[in-house]
Amino acid sequence: GAVVSQHPSWVICKSGTSVKIECRSLDFQATTMFWYRQFPKQSLMLMATSNEGSKATYEQGVEKDKFLINHASLTLSTLTVTSAHPEDSSFYICSARIREYEQYFGPGTRLTVT
């Protein structure tokens, strides 16, 4: 099956710093990638939809200047959390879509901001 990787799998950073998370589709090309955030015991929250070569589409309430998304190629999308604060601590998950009915999730990145 298709494989999606995320790096890093976990990261601890200090408040005010920026963190970049990479999402790669390893054996397929993904025209669309999604970024989710999940707080403990809550549902997955879609943050943004990323299409290769174009600007990401952010969901309502998600600050695009704080969560920078770059989809530079058909196999790579990055999410940068800028000026991170403790409330940004969460589980960030990406997924890559091959076609409408077929998308694969990365293993997730646990971010802790101290």
Next chain:
Amino acid sequence: GQNIDQPTEMTATEGAIVQINCTYQTSGFNGLFWYQQHAGEAPTFLSYNVLDGLEEKGRFSSFLSRSKGYSYLLLKELQMKDSASYLCAPMDSNYQLIWGAGTKLIIKP
């Protein structure tokens, strides 16, 4: 609006059968997915239903009734490793997955 309704938590015994129900309301419909999510991990795909009826895949089966906005996931011969959250996720007219909080399934020996 778009809405998913699943029980918050269920408990079952190892070796038994459990059915997790899901009702949904979406803007348009392009099928319904079930995912399994272990604590601290990303969701993994279990099933996809787009037509009414039952889809069987090993110990797991999923049922869909589009007219009723209803689906269920049936897990047979429960194993301890099946302890996880089970997420019902319909796909709307924009091919976006709509997520609820999922059902936490606890398996007891």
